[in-house]
Amino acid sequence: MLSFQTLQIITSPSGEEMVVLSKKEFDALAARVEEYDEDADDIAVYDARKAELENQGDAGLMPLEVSQAILKGDSRLRAIRKYRGLSQVDLATASRTAQGHISDIEKSRRSLTDATAERLAAAMDVPAGWLKG
Template sequence: MTVQIIHTDSGEELVVISRRDYDALLARLGDEDAEDRMTLLLAAEARAEQPLPSEVSAAVLSGASLVKAVRQWRGLTQSALAEAAGINQGFVSEIESGAKGASPETLARLAVALGVPAGWLG
């Protein structure tokens, strides 16, 4: 664990640690959201993939679908994503809501359109 100590003008010491170390500490204390974030991070590392950004993980843990969380993180509308992936906007909506599943090929096209590793979506 890398720790940085910062001294304020008033003499207070602030400790700075990485988000990963912070989540690990919270997880050890029983924080369920931190445990979930660590599980997602460790699973990505086990697959030798880049982990999900914290904003995406937080959105998924709050109930958003993974496709929706990544799309919003990228700042895309459903229509823009659909056009980039070569599918229709209604299908993107159905994937995001869980009304329909996507084939591995469609997930791969969505991943390319979103500029993320295919493993993030599939």
Template sequence: MDPQIITTEAGEELVVLSRRAYDALLARLGDEAAEDRSTARMAEAYLAAKADGGETASVPDWFVALLAEHGSPVTAARKHHGCTQAELARRLAISQGHLSDIERGRRHLTAAQRYEIAALTGIAADWLD
């Protein structure tokens, strides 16, 4: 994220972000609508690049489809593996409610949780960002 800083005549600093960076910031703060916009933008860019015959990310079509359907990479990974929230939460040693908050964007994965989910589901850890 490369913000632009503008100083007004009164000396107030204003920060200008791209819409993508702004949505990413809001999503990290738990704004579900911003997370939905970011997810939709990622899926659209991937599918457009694939349709144009261009190079796409190393994310396979089936994961993009699950991501588009469920909106959360953690939910997509869990659905791919065929486990319930309760099962995955137990493996992560967290409550089902905590996992639900992660899937809804209200909480964020720790690095350890990201790698545990990746190991369990066979999904690349960087797909869960």
């Protein structure tokens, strides 16, 4: 809580009350407003993301193990494939995609197209949105 030591209230000729405070107190107040604005922005982003997740239902929530693997450096595809207990060969067979293509996507040597994402997601029984981040 800010404490104003040198606060002074004056009345303008039109009757409007005005506050006079020291430069030091003004700077402290301005810093608090800036902090509040940053916090409000963070809260707005959090609320928007939370609403997105609620609108997606369970389809929007990745399992903790997948999220942790991604944070440790695995690609989304690799993290989900491992979570599902599939080898690249297993996934290639189930999705009708070449194993080398899967490897290239996991190592970011190839981009994941929407069509391939749909096939891979269907083979792993996960939402395609999990693969496209």
